[in-house]
Structures are given as structure tokens and as C-alpha cells.
Amino acid sequence: MVLTDAAGLIVMANEAFCRIAGCECSEVAGWPVEHFFASLRTPSPIGAEPGANADELTSWQQEVLCRRDDGESMPVLMTVDALLDEQQRPHHYLRTFVSLATPSGKQLGDRHWVHVDPMTGLPNWLLLRDRLNHALAQAERADNGLAVLFIDIDRFKAINDAVGHVEGDRLLGELAQRLQKALRSRDTLARLGGDQFIVLLEKDGTAEAAQVVTERLQEALEPPFLSGSRYLLLTASIGIALYPSDAQDEEALITAARSAMYTARKKGPGRLAFVDHRLTAKLKEKHRLESRLSEAIHLPERHFRLLFQPEIDVDTGCCTGLEAVLRWQHPKEWKLPPEAFVDTISRLGLGIRLDRWVIQSVIGHHLGWLESASSLAQLPVSIRLCESHLVHDTFDRRPLDHFLRQQQLDSLAWMVLQIPSQGLSSNLDGTSHMLKRLERLGVRLTIDGLGTHSFDLAWLSRLPFDRAKINAGLTRAPHQNERNLMEALCRLLQALHIEPVVIGIDDQAIATTVSRLSCKHAQGDYYCPAISAEELEQWLSERTSARR
Structure with missing residues (x-):
């Protein structure tokens, strides 16, 4: 050891x-x-x-x-x-x-010893996998069912911490003996690790038989466990998955039984639950989405499309800037931006990787516009960032300011980085250092999602933002006082020398409401949807000609 x-x-x-x-x-x-x-x-x-x-x-x-x-x-x-x-x-x-x-x-x-858990003497994961594969093959040939029970001991970590790890190991051994005695000789009890066990019920794998065995296992744990001079009560949450109705292979059966155990745990200690097919389907879809997103983000040039949405001066109708907009080119999901999957991308730890590809792609477009003397090169381009960019400890040890320096650009004054407001509230002190380092590079900074997420407005005066994006949804509030919040927010930002930009303007009614505000910059599909760089050239040319 x-x-x-x-x-x-x-x-x-x-x-x-x-x-x-x-x-x-x-x-x-x-x-x-x-x-x-x-x-x-x-x-x-x-x-x-x-x-x-x-x-x-x-x-x-x-x-x-x-x-x-x-x-x-x-x-x-x-x-x-x-x-x-x-x-x-x-x-x-x-x-x-x-x-x-x-x-x-x-x-x-x-x-033999390779397949035995040394603490309890039970089969370990290796032997369980072999037996489960063998049982599945036999069940398929004989057209029989089987059941898998996933057992998790309730609150065992707290008990383990209270009595000590040595005594906790002894309790697990005694618990395993009780569970083993409650089973038939043809059933398999295996320890996965920690306080988790699996029971494989072969031949008689009906829901009724599985429930009887599960209740017998829980009854075996009812007598108190003696630890020193203390009596401890241990219970188990048990999830039940059936073959072939719930799953047809080894991994899927265990996953289904585990998800059922979580359902049992939510009901309270010492409960059992069968597979919730809605939960299982949702879990499978979640895994598929994560797999596809991960593949897409590792090959972004193949799976994502970069578009640009113009920002408009409400008074003059002139284009005052662009925002880089990403679209996932997935058959079902391509119309949705990555922001729709921000939680999944964050959980996968791939937000920084995707953002960097966007930054480099936008830089490529900007350099192309400069080379062709396009008027697009004179417009600032906003790029949305995930909140993971605000930390110094990135996956490759390159903080955002170091990454931008390595792009070796003559100027970054045209680049605007949009920082999510929800990412600022967790570590304002640490984040402010990163923002000031970005400001020294010449990058302009915008706070995104203001008014949508809770944020200490007093901090705005200390952070180097010169713009803030506010969602037009605030104008749809049912009460006038709530709608007045938009105007109050615009005036507060202007008093802090921060230019407000209202986004999400998709129809004439919202555009009319926004035109009455003191805010002079707006963005949304009503003015122009997100379009490709090639279409953007033509759109800007036609708009300029029309204004002449």
C-alpha cells in the first residue's frame, strides 16, 4: 500500500x-x-x-x-x-x-485474489463486470430477465469521520456480512468502493423479486451496529434496474441503477426506487450532448460558425460596432448559440478553449479587413467570454492577458471583451486585477448581463468598464415602475461614465420603447440579425449607400 x-x-x-x-x-x-x-x-x-x-x-x-x-x-x-x-x-x-x-x-x-475486495472479501468491480457480462449473455439466450441493485449507505461519510477510518472500515466489513447473509447463494454482492455495493440478481430478475430482495437487505441493516460504547443506525438507499426493460448492457444497467438510487435518496434515508425512465432518458440525452459538445469544441473550425451582429446608433442609424456571435452547426442545435449550453460547457471545462478559438478567428477577420482596407476594420468588435477567463489558473497556465500578448498584434484598441456579470460577483477582488491587466493592453471592457444577474453596482465605479449591455427584456415588465428601472439603470451607468447598450431588440414595439430612453446604442434582430462576414460587407455597403 x-x-x-x-x-x-x-x-x-x-x-x-x-x-x-x-x-x-x-x-x-x-x-x-x-x-x-x-x-x-x-x-x-x-x-x-x-x-x-x-x-x-x-x-x-x-x-x-x-x-x-x-x-x-x-x-x-x-x-x-x-x-x-x-x-x-x-x-x-x-x-x-x-x-x-x-x-x-x-x-x-x-x-482469484485479483477479483476480491481486500476489506470485505466480496467480489470487486473486475469480478462483478465478468459475472454481469456472463449473466447478460445467458439472459439473452434464455430470454430471461435479471436485476441490478445499486446500494449506497446513507450518511456513511459523516459516521466514518465521527468514528475514524479504521473503525469505519470495520463497520463496512460487518455491514457487508449482513448484506451477504440476506441474499441467496446464486446472487452476487460486490463492493464498488467506498460505501457503495452492487447486487446482481440472476434468473429471477422480475420487479417483484427485486423489491423483495431489496426490502430484505434493508431489514438486515435495521439492528444497530455496535462501535465501542455507541450504537449506530445505518440505512441504505437502493436503486433497482431491470434487464431488458431498463437497459441492455453492463454500463447502461449500472448507470440506470445508480440514477434510481439517487431517486431513492431524495425520498429520504432507507428507501428504494426503480428506474425513472424519464430521468434515464434525460441522463442519456445529457451524456450525448456533452459528448457532442466536447467533440465540437475540440474541432471548432468544423463544428462552429462565426457570425457578426451590428450595433446601431439609435439616433443616426449608423453601425457603431460589431459583436461576434457563435453558432453550433449541429443538425438539431445549430440555431442555438453556445450560451444556451453555457452550464454544460462550464462543467466540461471547455469554455476557455472555445473562447480562444473565437478570439483568434475574430483576429483573423480583423487582419483581413485591414489588408483589404475595408471599413469594417474601423469598427470595434465585441467578444463574449466565459467567466472561467477571469481566473489566473487556466488549463494551460496562460492567463487571458498572456494569451492576448502572444497574438503579437500592433493594437488591441479595436477589441472589446464582454465580461459576464455573474462571474464578477464570486471573486471581485481577484477579478479586478485581471481586468486592469487587460485594460493596460488597450482592450476595451464591457460588462454583460447587467440587470439580469445580481451584482453590487458600487463595484462598477472601481472596475475599468466603459460599456455595459442591458437586456431589452426589462422593458417588457408589466408595471411602469419596473419599466422605469431601465431608464434609471441607463442614467446610473452614464453617471459612472459607462456607455449603456440595450440588446435583444427583436421587434418594433421594443425598438420604440428603447428610442425613448437616454441610451443611444442598441442591438438586435430588428436592426440586423447575426450574419456572416461576407454578408456583413454587403450589408454595411448597402446601408452606407442608402444613407447617402
């Missing part, structure tokens, strides 16, 4: 690991654990949340080759468990290595 810190540096290792690795215990502290092994197979996630990214896994297994100091390698099964802090972030990792070879170096033919 090896304990590492969050960065993977060894804190301590036991003698058994040092024998496998062929080194002294006193020598390993401070070394990266990856120094001692090479991966043989892709990690198998244990008890992962639905849709969890690889970086978010808290428990996994994989076969590796341990590197010995004599140059030889030996096959080893490595199980990794993350030790989480109060914010559910890993602060250490516990790695358990099980040798798959004899002391002489011969690989074991009997893989």
Missing part, C-alpha cells in the same frame, strides 16, 4: 510495496508514484457519478507493470481510492497494489 499527496508524491509506503518495487522504504518518500509503474489497461471507474469526467473519479482500478530497480517489471493490480476533504476534493490518494506474479516472477494462473 502507498499513500500519496494530491500531486501523486509518495508520503509513505509499506514494506510489501517496497518488496514489489524492489526498493527501501526510506527511499520512496517524495518520489512520484508513477515512477514505479506503467499502465497496462485503461482505468475501470468504481462507483463514479453519472457523467463524471476522468479527472473527477474518486476510485478506480487498473492493471500496471511495476518497475523494479533491477530493470525487470511485474504485473500488478492497482486500486486507487481518493481521500476527500470537506469540500469533496482529494487531499491524498491511497493506492493498493496486488501482485499478479509469484515471487519467482511467474504470472499467476489463478486470478
Whole structure:
């Protein structure tokens, strides 16, 4: 066994690991654990949340080759468990290595210990996967059903913290014994990791049989557990998935059972739930969307289209600027902007990558306009940013101001970066430093979504914004006092020397209302929808000719 810190540096290792690795215990502290092994197979996630990214896994297994100091390698099964802090972030990792070879170096033919969870003696994820695949094949041939039960012990983390990890491990062992005794000999109980277990019910996999077994499991946990002088009550939330009605393959069955467990947990401790097909369909659609978005953002030139929407001077009708607008060229979703998927993009951690592609694409258009002496080159271009850009610790260690410097442009005075107001409220002090660094580059800054999200207006006087975008939806408020908020907001911004721009003007009625405001800049489909750079050239030429 090896304990590492969050960065993977060894804190301590036991003698058994040092024998496998062929080194002294006193020598390993401070070394990266990856120094001692090479991966043989892709990690198998244990008890992962639905849709969890690889970086978010808290428990996994994989076969590796341990590197010995004599140059030889030996096959080893490595199980990794993350030790989480109060914010559910890993602060250490516990790695358990099980040798798959004899002391002489011969690989074991009997893989029994590879498939056993050392804490409880139950089958682990590897054996469960084998048995589930075998059971699915038999069920398909015999046209039978089977059931998968996903068990999560309620509030076990709090109990584990209260009694200590050693005692918590003992309780898990006793709990596993109770669950095992409540099952039939032909059923499989496996431990996924942590306080999560799976039960595989073969042959008699009807909903009625699964419910009877589930209730028997919960009854087995009813007697209190004795820990020292304390009596502890443990309950379990259990989700049930059926083959073939809920899912037809190994991963889908476990995912469906896990989602049912979440449904059970919402009902309260010690409850059971079958698969909610609406929830399952929603989960599948969410996974499909994430997969497609991830592929699109990694190949943006193939999947996205960059358009531009003009900004208009309400008094003169002249075009005073442009906003870069992105469209996803997906068969179903292409009409929706990426802002419609901002939560998904943020969860995938891909917002910065997509924004940078937009910035570089806009720069390419601007340089082209300069080269062709187009009047478009004289217009400022606004680019919306995700709030992740406001932090210094980006995925490639290049903060936004460093990235812009690397574009090697003579001037950035034509570029306007739109900062989401919701991203400012979480860390105003840290964000203000980044905004001031951008201002020193010559970039103009706009606050986006003002009036839509809560924000401390007093901060506006301290931040280097010279423009603010306000959604025209405020003019649709049913009460006059609420509609007056738009005019009050415009005047407040002007008093702070911030130019307001009303966006989302899509019809004549809103345009008429906005024309009565003190705001002189507007944007929306009523004036001109988002169009391609080629169409923009023609639109601007025709508009200029018409005004002459």
C-alpha cells in the first residue's frame, strides 16, 4: 500500500510495496508514484457519478507493470481510492497494489485474489463486470430477465469521520456480512468502493423479486451496529434496474441503477426506487450532448460558425460596432448559440478553449479587413467570454492577458471583451486585477448581463468598464415602475461614465420603447440579425449607400 499527496508524491509506503518495487522504504518518500509503474489497461471507474469526467473519479482500478530497480517489471493490480476533504476534493490518494506474479516472477494462473475486495472479501468491480457480462449473455439466450441493485449507505461519510477510518472500515466489513447473509447463494454482492455495493440478481430478475430482495437487505441493516460504547443506525438507499426493460448492457444497467438510487435518496434515508425512465432518458440525452459538445469544441473550425451582429446608433442609424456571435452547426442545435449550453460547457471545462478559438478567428477577420482596407476594420468588435477567463489558473497556465500578448498584434484598441456579470460577483477582488491587466493592453471592457444577474453596482465605479449591455427584456415588465428601472439603470451607468447598450431588440414595439430612453446604442434582430462576414460587407455597403 502507498499513500500519496494530491500531486501523486509518495508520503509513505509499506514494506510489501517496497518488496514489489524492489526498493527501501526510506527511499520512496517524495518520489512520484508513477515512477514505479506503467499502465497496462485503461482505468475501470468504481462507483463514479453519472457523467463524471476522468479527472473527477474518486476510485478506480487498473492493471500496471511495476518497475523494479533491477530493470525487470511485474504485473500488478492497482486500486486507487481518493481521500476527500470537506469540500469533496482529494487531499491524498491511497493506492493498493496486488501482485499478479509469484515471487519467482511467474504470472499467476489463478486470478482469484485479483477479483476480491481486500476489506470485505466480496467480489470487486473486475469480478462483478465478468459475472454481469456472463449473466447478460445467458439472459439473452434464455430470454430471461435479471436485476441490478445499486446500494449506497446513507450518511456513511459523516459516521466514518465521527468514528475514524479504521473503525469505519470495520463497520463496512460487518455491514457487508449482513448484506451477504440476506441474499441467496446464486446472487452476487460486490463492493464498488467506498460505501457503495452492487447486487446482481440472476434468473429471477422480475420487479417483484427485486423489491423483495431489496426490502430484505434493508431489514438486515435495521439492528444497530455496535462501535465501542455507541450504537449506530445505518440505512441504505437502493436503486433497482431491470434487464431488458431498463437497459441492455453492463454500463447502461449500472448507470440506470445508480440514477434510481439517487431517486431513492431524495425520498429520504432507507428507501428504494426503480428506474425513472424519464430521468434515464434525460441522463442519456445529457451524456450525448456533452459528448457532442466536447467533440465540437475540440474541432471548432468544423463544428462552429462565426457570425457578426451590428450595433446601431439609435439616433443616426449608423453601425457603431460589431459583436461576434457563435453558432453550433449541429443538425438539431445549430440555431442555438453556445450560451444556451453555457452550464454544460462550464462543467466540461471547455469554455476557455472555445473562447480562444473565437478570439483568434475574430483576429483573423480583423487582419483581413485591414489588408483589404475595408471599413469594417474601423469598427470595434465585441467578444463574449466565459467567466472561467477571469481566473489566473487556466488549463494551460496562460492567463487571458498572456494569451492576448502572444497574438503579437500592433493594437488591441479595436477589441472589446464582454465580461459576464455573474462571474464578477464570486471573486471581485481577484477579478479586478485581471481586468486592469487587460485594460493596460488597450482592450476595451464591457460588462454583460447587467440587470439580469445580481451584482453590487458600487463595484462598477472601481472596475475599468466603459460599456455595459442591458437586456431589452426589462422593458417588457408589466408595471411602469419596473419599466422605469431601465431608464434609471441607463442614467446610473452614464453617471459612472459607462456607455449603456440595450440588446435583444427583436421587434418594433421594443425598438420604440428603447428610442425613448437616454441610451443611444442598441442591438438586435430588428436592426440586423447575426450574419456572416461576407454578408456583413454587403450589408454595411448597402446601408452606407442608402444613407447617402
